[in-house]
Structures are given as structure tokens and as C-alpha cells.
Amino acid sequence: MQTHEIRRRFLDHFVRAGHTEVPSASLILADPTLLFVNAGMVQFKPYFLGQEAAPYARATSVQKCVRTGDIDEVGITTRHNTFFQMAGNFSFGDYFKEGAITLAWELISKSQQEGGYGLDPERIWVTAYESDPEAAEIWHRVAGIPKERIQFRDGKDNYWDMGVPGPGGPCSEIYYDRGPEYGRDGGPVADEDRYLEIWNLVFMQDVRGEKSPKLGFPPVGSLPKKNIDTGMGVERIALLLQGVDNVYETDLLRPIIDKAEELTGRSYGIEHEDDRRFRVIADHARSSAMLIADGVNPGNDGRGYVLRRLLRRIVRSARLLGANRPVLGEFMKVVSELMSPSYSELGTDFARIESVAVAEEATFLKTLNTGSRLFAETVEEVQIKGGKTIAGSDAFKLHDTYGFPLELTLEMAAEAGLSVDEAGFRALMAEQRKTAKEDAQARKHGHADLSIYKEWVDRGETEFTGFDELTSEAHVLALIADGVRVPTALTGQDVEVILDRSPLYAESGGQIADRGTLTAAGLRLRVNDVQKIAKKLWVHRATVEQGQITEGDVVLAQVDPQWRRGATQGHSGTHMVHAALRQVLGPNAVQAGSLNKPGYLRFDFNWQGQLTEQQKADIEAVSNDAVGADFPVNTFVTDLDKAKQMGAMALFGENYGDEVRVVEIGGPFSMELCGGTHVRNSAQIGPITLLGESAIGSGKRRVEAFVGLDSYRFLAKERALLAGVAASLKVPSEEVPARVEQLVERLKVAERELERTKIAAVLSSAGSFVDRAERVGAVLLVAAAAPEGAAAGDLRTLATDIRGRFGSQPAVVVLLGNADGKVPFVVAVNKGAQELGYKAGELVASFGPSIAGRGGGKPEMAQGAGADPSGIAAGLTAVRARVAELAG
Template identity: 85%
Template sequence: MQTHEIRRRFLDHFVRAGHTEVPSASLILDDPNLLFVNAGMVQFKPYFLGQQTPPYSRATSVQKCVRTGDIEEVGVTTRHNTFFQMAGNFSFGDYFKEDAIRFAWELITKSQEDGGYGFDPGRIWVTAYEADPEAAELWRKVAGIPDERIQFRDGKDNYWDMGVPGPGGPCSEIYYDRGPEYGRDGGPVADEDRYLEIWNLVFMQDIRGELSPKLGHPPVGVLPKKNIDTGMGIERIALLLQGVDNVYETDLLRPIIVKAEELTGRSYGVEHVDDVRFRVIADHARTSAMLIADGVNPGNDGRGYVLRRLLRRIVRSARLLGAEQPVMSQFVRVVSEQMAPSYPELATDFARIETVAVGEETAFRKTLATGSRLFDETVEEVMAATPAGKTGRISGADAFTLHDTYGFPIDLTLEMASEAGLSVDEAGFRSLMAEQRQRAKEDAHARKHAHADLSVYKELVDRGDTEFTGFDELTSEAQVLALIGDGVRVPTAVAGTDIEVILDRSPLYAESGGQIADRGTITAAGTKLTVNDVQKIAKKLWVHRCTVDQGQITEGDVVLAQVDPAWRRGATQGHSGTHMVHAALRQILGPNAVQAGSMNKPGYLRFDFNWQGQLSERQKADIEAVSNDGVGADYPVNTFVTDLPKAREMGALALFGENYGDRVRVVEMGGPFSMELCGGTHVGHSSQIGPITLLGESSVGSGVRRVEAFVGLDSYRHLAKERALLAGVASMLKVPSGEVPGRVEQLVDRLKAAEKELERTKVAAVLSSAGSYADAAHRIGEVLLVAAAAPEGVAAGDLRTLATDIRGRLGSTPAIVVLLGNNEDKVPFVVTVNKAAQELGFAAGALVGVFGPSISGRGGGKPEMAQGAGSDPSGIEAGLAAVRNHIGAHAG
């Protein structure tokens, strides 16, 4: 049975049982506890936490999930995956244990001809919480499972909670016996490879306190309504029904491995080391494509860093398997072909997914090249400092720097070090990695406890949506539904206090979609509040964050809510200007230049988009020109509400990663010129945006660029400043404004020529001192030594030239030159050793270790030349003395 069919049968089974089918949420949800959605119940958390009333009593879904805690274990075992599909059925105060057990048993044991999965009932085992004999009795009653196939386990295995105070309850897990060829007899408590867990039923009935029942602590209360939360692993069902050993051999992942075999020339199933790499490619390629489809872009922190790490592990694994050519495009194409029947966005949005993945691959291939050069330099330093006959060792700190700073994977460091005849302090590296992970865990733990308590808003959310009137008017009469101060409901608020005001209707726009909130006032007789911010709760309740300026406000008051008209005018210009710039970007750069984020406020816009590489001056000029052509065309701005599928069919653009409802608002400017899903406020005609002046373009992460612009009066003001600046420069140069660029170019050319001449003079002056240094060389045994401080301010490059010239003047006699500079609190240094001195056992790199500590310096190089820098000029004389003593002790 194919995975897509397994998925469909689950949903159909529960829909027939009266459940509402709920689509999978995006992998990215606005939850401070989670980097990614990692369980099927996540999108239902507000219902389980009592923050919102569910719109249905029964629900079923197949949720996209990503768990990243064990990335390093992916591929090493066949049990770890980053992306998986969690099928679940949920009851919100409706049915409980008996029905949950009955629904699950019917689906897994019903024949395939009748729409079930057809598992042999005699091979099903279950576990129950040790303090929940009721569950065991129900398994006997409903399913007829004998006592010998029911096992009890403690809270670590069979109790569930969210990890923080809140709802929880005992679990009952369903296992399938794969047979003696997979492990020991004795049920799940004996061997969870043979007895594979396929479904977990959570009976949510308790209120957990600060200490979890998972660790033996009793619940602090009972939930007023008992709930059901279950999770069935689609991939695990697939491996059983398809008769394969692990998920990597199922229909959705095996084709990726086949493609990797084709690209690398290696075969899966021959060597464990290669198999690990094949599995990494298969797992990470699927996860990466799903993350990109939901709006994640590679970056240096958070979700972006996880995606970057996954993509880089693919490239690394393919390289270690022997693939020298780019591979990412072909891998994500296979993922799209396999997964699109369940997730059609992988096909419709494939061009963007491919562009992001290939862009990161291209960047990482360059990183590998840079890392290889840095690795080579590290090897030179190690070899130079290693005595003859000894095996050099790359320190854990250097290996960690290569990995953490330059993205150079540790296994490549190990591989290349072995080729160079060196070892690596892997224990030191692992220790530093462990410290980094610990910091990440502490950050995650802090984030877990940062979940805002929204229960104070629940009654208001349940009451219904705030009516937003701001599309049609700037002033609305409204009633005060609630006042909230310091997280609790209060009856009244007086002058001088900050308060959250909930109104039944409001013209003030609540921040969303990149548009910041309106500013305005709330007034009544003798009362005035300044509205500083407006935010949404549960996407439906407007929360006005205000300061009471005069009088007092009381729950139940009838008030006037008013938008600052100047603010709104500027805000609409900024938001409509954003749409214009987006349309221009796609027209100039193509359809892959899609939105990755935005922010607009009165007179200003910032727009992030997916793109590889810096924009040219011509491209920026064209984007500005097309944007202003749209302004000048005076397009009418039309808005309408329609069904999401119809909006997509019309070509309306959506923000990736955003969750839309069934009904969406479309903003259209100039027909096909610009059409986007958007809930923001806009001008009536495009000419009202005013001029758009592009300020600049920059990178905000791998594959993501940012443009910024002024609009309207702010654009005029900016252009006026620019004009005044140009006039000032023209006056200083005594040329007309039109001739300023040419005149400046002439001045720059003359300045460059003068700098080059100055540099030549400086180098000549430095080299002229080479003879005096050579004449002052000290003979120590067989060696001529020049150990001296260079002229102050000499650059590192000139220092190297001077040292080489001095060495040449000393002829074929064994000679060593050590020069230490003093350049603005930096101590650049160069050590050079001629061939005759090298034959006596001296090496430039080793000498760095003699004087380096005195100047807090590090460096290295080859036996004949080493260089670097220190940070302590006060140690120069001590360092030179150390060199003289060292040569004296070893020159014979």
C-alpha cells in the first residue's frame, strides 16, 4: 500500500466517524515554544490549553512535522527522521478512552478491501500507564487483546504532557510484532525494534503542576473536560505494509536514494558508512523541500540555520560518496515528484524551492573551497610546529573554528587530516560542540517557558471577532468589552496608566502582513486615550494598547475610536508601495523573486525577497522605474473577498509560510500588474502612493535580499536632500551639477595615482634599510641572525618584502631573519629561514612559538617563511631576546 493511500484511508476512516478533516498546519507556527511544528496536536494547543473554544468537537488531520534534536543521528540509525507525517484524531470534551481505542482498533485490523490496514490482530501488542488499569481493561473489552500482550510502563514511557504546567494524561501505545528476525521475544518492554510502535493514544484528563507525572509526581487537578489526542506514524505504517525493513526503503524515500546512487556511482546496502550518507541525503532532501515550501530560507540562526545545516549535510554526504557535480536540483525534484500527491505546493512552487536549495548548495560549495584553503593553512602551522618524526595534531579548537565559523564539516576535517598524515583532537572538538549544544538547550528551555498566558482573552475570543471598520471609515463608535492591565481584567483605568482596551469594533489596523499598527485615539466625554499599538490575539481579537491621557475609562463605556488620518495616509502609501515594488521585482528579475518578508510604515517600506547575488545598478534602476511607472499609470486599487482556490487560480500571490483561511482578501492593482492576498489598508489609486525612491539593496541571509524605499512626501524630502547635497558638491568643485560625476571620477583617479606613488616611495624607503639590517646581523655559531623591530607603521606585506630582501643579502650562510613591527597596537611579524639554516634544523613556523607568547601572537607557515600578528607591542623586546637566546642554545 502506497503512503498516499495510507494517509487517505486514515482521514476517511475518521471523517466517517464524525470527525472534521483539518488540513495540516504550516511547519512554522507562531509559538514561542517551538522552532517547528513537531506533533499533530500543535495546531490544536489553544483548544487543549483552554485559550480558545474549538469550532468542532472531533477533528482529524495528517500533520507535517519536523524534529531536529537528533540531526547527528539521522542515517546512523534507521529510526531517526527529521520530517515525518503524524496522523491523529482529536476529541475536545466529546468521546474518551473507549471510543479512542475502538476507532484505532477498527482501522488497523479492518481488511484492506474494507478500507482498513489489514494488520493481523494476533501480532498487535499494547502498553498502558502503570496507574491506568482502565485502559488495559478496555483493550480486553473492545479488542479482545489477551493479558500477555498488554504491558504496563511508568510515566517516562506512558504519560504525556507539554513539558510545562497544563493539560496531560496517561498514554496507551500500539505496537506491531515484526517477528523474531527483528529481535528478542517479550513484547515492547523487551525490544522496540522487533515490536514497532505505530500509534500513541493520549487520554488527556489531568492538570499537571510544576513537576511532571512523567517523573512520578501526582497531577494537581482534573480537567473539566476530558480530551483525546492521538498520533499515528504514517511512515511506520508504510514500512510495515510495504514489507521493508525501515522507512528509508519505503516508496517516498527510496527513490531519493536511487537518484543518489545514480549521481555518485555508489550502491546502497553495501557498506554501512555509505548507507549512512545515502540516508542523510534522503531524509534531509525531503525535510529541506518541505521547509522551503513553508517559507523557511537558509540563514545563520533559528529556523534558517536548521535548514542551512540540512542542505549542507546533503552536499557534504554527496561529496563523500564521490559526487563532484551539483546535486541539489535533482534531489528536490525527486522529492517533489514523490510528495506532491499529498502536498501539491511542492509542484506548484517547485521553481522557488529549487532556486533556494540550489542557491545554498552553490554557496556551500564555495564555503568548502574556502574551508579547504583554511584547512591547508592550519596543516602548515601544525606541521611547522611538529618535531621531526612526530605525528602532528590539529587541535579541537581549530577543528571547531573550521566547523562553526566557516561551515567546514568535522568529518571532512578528519578525512583530509588523515590524508595529510595528521590526527585531530576529536575529543576536544566534541567537547566544544557539547558546550554549544548545551547553550542551545538552555536557550530552548528559556523559550519553552516564554509561552504567553492568553487565557485572560479566551472569553473575549469565544465571543467573536472584532469588527474591523477601518477599510471604510477612520472613526467608529464602539463599546468597551474589556480592560486588561498587567495580564488581568480590570473594571476601570484612570489617567496616567497603560491599559489594553478590547472594543467590539475598531477602525484601527492591527499589526499584520508587514504593516505596523495604526496610531490614533479612543475618546469619550472627558476621557482621552492615546493608542500606541494594536495587536491581534488568535487572529481575530483586536487588542488596543493605550495610555490614558485624561479622565478614566470603564468596561461597558461607549467610545469613539479614531485613526490618526495622517498616519493612515502614510501607511497606505507604504503598503501599496510595497505591492508596487514586489510587482516590479518580479517583472525585472522573474517569478522566482518572491516575497520572504516585509515591513511598511508611513513613508517607508522594506521588502525581503528570495534571490541569489547582489543586484546590479541597472537592475535597481529598472526596479525603481517600473515601480514608478505603476504609480504614474494611476491604476485603480480594487479589493475583494473570494475563496482561496479561486484566488490562486486568478494568479494572486500569497506570502509563503502564512496560514490562510478558506476566504481571502485580494488586493489588485492594474489587473495582472499586481494581485496579492492581503488584509492591509491601501490607497484608492496607485498615483496616491507618490514617488517611490529606492534607497538601497542588501543581503539579509543566504538567498534573501532586501530593498528599502521611501514613498510619498518622505520620498520628496529624501530627493530634496540629495539635490541639496549634489548642489553643494557641484559648488565645491566649481562645475555644473551634470558634470559632477565626471569631475569626481577624475579626482578619484588622481587620488589613486597619488596613493600608488606614495606606496612605491614607502616600499623603496623600507627596502633601503635592508642593507643596514644585513650589516647588523649577529653571528651565533654558524648562523647569521637578524632579530629586530621594524620601522613603526610598516604594513605586513612590506614587512615580508623587507625580510626576504635581508635574507637575500646574507648570501648562502645559514641565516635567520625575524622582524617584528608595531602598527596601531598590532604587532605584525615575519620569520624567514634560508635553506642552509633549515638544514641545521631551524624552521620558520617553529620559531613563531619562541617569541609569540611575548607579544600575544599567533601565526604559522612553511619552514622557509612564517608570518602572523600579535596584540601586545610591549613584549617586542622580550620576544626578540627570546629568539636570540633560542638561536644561541641551538646554533652550536
């Protein structure tokens, strides 16, 4: 049975049993606790946490999942995958244990002719939580499983919770006995290779405290409603129904291995190390395609780092297997053909998926050449010193400068018989991350307890009136201060106000919240922010400026009209720029995020490489042409599938409902799914001035722009600045660029002349150093402090010249400088000295500690820098002693 059929049968079975079929969520959800969706229940967490009422009593889905903790296990074992499909059925206060067990048993035991999986009932084993005899009794009574095939396990195996205080419960796992050829007898407690887990049924009934029942601590309470959360591994069922030994031989993975055999000339199933690499390719190719399809781009942190690591492991594995040309495009094509029957975006968006993978491969191949040279030099330096560990700073440099994942450095170091200071590397990574900005929503909400809002979330959505009016009468449903519901709030107090209706836009879709007021007789609140809770409840964060507000009051909620005007210009301007980017750069310039506020917008998009000046000019021109065309701005609500068929652009990682709002500007010019506020026609946006573009990560660029009056003010300042420069240069404004170019060229000529003079001055001292050379055994040694202020390049030039003046006489030159509190140094050894056993890199170790420095290089030349100028004299003494020691 093919995997696509396995998925279909699962969904059909539960739909017939009254479940609502829910599409798989994106692998990227706005959950600050997760890098990727890693379980089928993730999109239902608000219902299990009690933050929202579930819109259905029963649901079923096949969720795409990625678990990054298993990356290192991939290829080594045949059971681990980074990407997998989790089929599940969920009950929100409807059926419980007996219902879940009955439904699962019917599907796995019913014959294939009747729509089931037709697994042999005599080979089914189950486990239950040690304190849950009820589940064991149901399995025996409903499914007829003998008691000897029902095993009890402790909380580590058979209790589930989210890892934090909240819902949890015992679980029951279903196993299939693959036979004695796969392991020893005795059930799942004896051997989980022979007895393969295929399904986990969680009976969510408890409230766990700070310490988990998984570790033996009792629950602190019971849930008001008992829920069901199950997960069936699609790949594992496929393994059984297709009669193969492991998941890599199933229909959605084996063809990738076949393609790898074709590209490398090697065969799978012959040599263990080769097999591991084939499995890495198969797993990572599928995972990478699914991540790219959901909007992830390669980068050096977070999700982008995981994707980069996966793609680069594929490339390196293929090269180690013998591939001598680019491979990622080929693998992406196979994955698209295999997976698109279930995930159509892999087919419709294949050009972008392929381009992202191919661009990363090209980058990595350059990285391999450059970084591998640095790695080889680092290894040589460590080995010269007799060390066994590559420093964390070297591993960090490989990662940060050359894009080497730490795991690649670890693999290559192991091949060289070395280890890596991982703690040092991670400390440097942590320091770097401190400077990175956190996601705005994560800052505002994190994984905060939102249960205080549940009462109003369950009542229904806040009625947003802001599309049609800027002032609305509203009732105060609740007041919250410092996380506690309060009856009133007084002058000067900050308070969260929940209204039944509001014209103020709540921050979402890249548009920041409206500013405005809440007023009544003798009452005025300034609204500073508006946030959405559970995508449906508007929470107004306000300061009481006058009077006292009380729950139940009727207030007038009003948007600051000037703020709204600027906000609509910024948001509609974002759509203009997005459309212009795609027109100028092509369909692969896909949105990766945005921010718009009055007078300003920024737009992030997926793109490899810096934009040219001409491209930026074209983007600005296309945007302003659309503004000048005075396009009408139309909005309408339709179903998601129809909107996509019309060509409406959607944001990656966003979960849309069945009905979506479409914003259309100028017909085909711009059509996007968007819930924001907009101008009525494009001319109202005003001029759009592109401020520039920059990189915000590998494969991601950002453009920023002013719109409306802010654009005009910016251009006025630029005009005044140009006029001032023209006046200083005493030329007309139009001649300023040519005049500046002349001045720059004259400056370059002067700098080159200065550099020649500086080099001549440095080289003029070479003779004096030669005259002061010391004879140490058979070697002439120059060990001296360099001229004050000499930089690293100057030292290298000087040392090379001095070394050359000794001709064939064995000579060693060591120069230590002092420039801006640093100690640059160079060691140069000529051929005669090398033949006597002197090596430049080795000599660095003798004086490096004195100046708090390190460096390296080849036997004939080594250089680096230190941080302690006070140690120069001691360092020179140390190197003389080392040269004397080597001379015997």
C-alpha cells in the first residue's frame, strides 16, 4: 500500500466517524516554544491549554513534522527521520479512552478490502501506563488482545505532557511484532526494534504541576473536560504495509536513494558507511524541500541554520560517495514528484524550492574550497603544537565567516583525529545571539499564560469596525491590570481594556496597531497598543488620562485619524513594493516578513545576492508608476482555495482560515491575502522613496522606504544636502557627482603615493636589521621589535625583504610590532633554515604566550597578533631561547 493511500485511508476512517478533517499546519507556527511543528497536536494546543474553545468536538489530520533533535541519528539508525508525517485523531471533551481505542483498533485490524490496514491482530502488542489498568481492560475487552500481550510501563514511557505545567495524561502505545529475525522475544519492554511502535494514544485528563508525572510526581488536578490526542507514524505503517525492513526502503524515500546511486556511481546496501550517507541524503532531501516550501531559507541561526545544515550534509555526503557535480536540484525534483500528491505546493512552487537549494549548494561549494583551506591550516597548527583539540574560536570563525555548520567541523575534525572545543564555540554563539533582535510577538507574548482571556475568547470574536469607520460606540467587557481582572481603573493607571467592538486595528500582518482614545463623560484613555489574543480578541493597552473607567461602561473608541492615514499609506505601499519586486526580480522574490507604520515600510524577501542600483531604481519606478496610475483598491472575502486559484499571494508560515480577505490593487498588479487597513486608491499612498536594501541573513534581503509626507520630507532633506554640497564645491547640482568622482580619484592617488612612501620607509630599515643578525649555531637570527606603528602588512613586507637579503645562508626572522595597543608579528624562515628543522609556525608557540597572542601559517611564513605589548621583550627572549635549543 502506497504512503499516499495510507494517509487517505486514515483521514477517511475518522471523517466517517464524525471527525472534521483539518489540513496540516505549516511547519512554522507562531509558537515561541518551538522551532518547528514537531507533533500532530501542535496546531490544537490553544484548545488543550484552554485558551480557546475548539470549533469542533472531533478532528483528524495528517501533520507534517520536523524534529531537529534526531539529525545526528539520521543515517546511523534506520528508524530516525527529521521530517515525518504524524496522523492523528483528536477529541475535545467528546469521546475518551474506549472511543479512542475502538477507533484505532478498527482501522489497523480491518481488512484492506474494507478500507483498513489489515494488520495481523495476532502480532499486535500494546502498552499502558502502570497506573491505568482501565486502558488495559478496554484493549482486552474491545480488541480481544490477550493480557500477555498488554504490558505496563512507567511514566517515562507511558505518560505524556507538554513539558510545562498544564494538561497531560497517561498514554497507550500500539506495537507490531515484526518477527524473531528482528530481535528477541518478550514484547516492547524487551526489544523496540522487533516490536515497532506505530501509534500512541494519549488520554489527556490531568493537570500537571511544576514537576511531571513522567518522573513520578502526582498531577495537581483534573481537567474539566477529558481530551484525546493520538499520533500514528505514517512512515512506520508504510514500512509494515510495504513489507520492507526500514523506512528508507519505503516508496517516498527509496527513490531518492536510487537517484543518489545514479549520481554517485555507488550502490546502497553494500558498505555500512556508504549506506549511512545514502540515508542522510534521502532523509535530508525530503526535509529540506518541505522546509523551503514553508518559507524557510538557509541562514546562520534558528530555522535557517537547521536548513543550511541539512542541505550541506546532503552535498558533503554526495561528494564523499563520489558525486562530482551539483546534486541538490536533482534531489529536489525527485522529492517534488514523490510528495506533491499529498503536498501540492511542492509542485506549484517547485521553481522557487529548486532555486533556493541550488543557490545554497553553489555557496557551499565555494565555502568548502575556502573553508577547507582554513580548516587544513588550523589542523596543521594544532598538530604542530602537539594538540588534540581545535579551539572554539576557530570553529566559530569557520561557522560565522565561512558558513561551516559546527557539525561539519566536528565530522572533519574527527576524520583528522581531533576534537573540537564545543563549549567555547557555543559560548561565542551565545554572545553573538545576545545582539540579535527577538521576534516581536515572542517579546510580547512568549509562552505567557493567556488563560485569563479565555472567557472572552470563548464568547466570540471582537467585532472589528475599523474597515468602515474610525469611531465606534463600545461596551467595556473587562479590565485587566498586571495580569489580574479588576473592576475599575483610575487616572494614571495602565490597564488592558476588552471591548465588544472596536475600530482600532490590532497589530498583525506586519502592520503595527492603531493609536487612539477611549472616551466618555469625564473619562479619557490614551490607547498605546492593541494586540490580538487567539487571533480573535482585541486587547487595548491604554493609560487612563482622566476619570475612572469601570467594567460595563459604554465608551467611544476612536482611531487617531492622522495615524490611520499614515498607516494605510504604509501598508498599501508595502503591497506596491512587493508587486514591484516580483515584477523586477521575478516570482522567486517571495515575501519573508514586513513591518509598516505611518510613513514607513520595510519589506523582507527571499533573494540571493545584493540588488544592483538599476534594480533598486526599477523597483522604485514600478512602485511609483502604480501610485500614479491611481489604481482602485478593492477588498473582498472568499474561500482560501478560490483566492489561491485567483493568484492571491499568501505569507509563508501563516495559518489561514477557510475564509480569507483579499486586497486587490490594480487588478493583476497586486493581489494578496491581507487583513490590514488600506487606502481607497493607490494615488493616496503618495510618493514611495526607497531608502536602500540590505542583507538580513543568508538568502534574505530587506528593502526600506518612506511613503507619503515622510517621503516628501526625506526628499526635501536630500535636496537641501545636495545644494549644500554643490555650494561647497562651487558647481551646479547636476555636476556634483562628476566633481565628487574627481576628488575621490585624487584622494586614491594621494593614498597610493603615501603607501609607497610608507613601504619605502619600512624597507629602508631592512639593512640595519640584517647588520644586527645574531648567529645561533648554523642559523642567522633576527629577533627584534619592528618600527613603532608598523601594521601586519608592513611587517610581512619587511620580514620577506630581510629574509631575502641572507641569500642561501640559513636564516630566521622574527619581528614583533606595536600598533594601536596590538602586537602584530611575522616569522619568516628561509629554505636553508627549514632544512635544519626550523618551522615558522612552530616558533610562534615559543613567544605567543608572552604577548597573549596566537597565529599560524606554513613552515616558511607565519603571522598573527597578540594583545599585550608589555610582553614584547619577554617574547623576543623566548624565541631566541627556542632557536638556541633547536640549534643544540
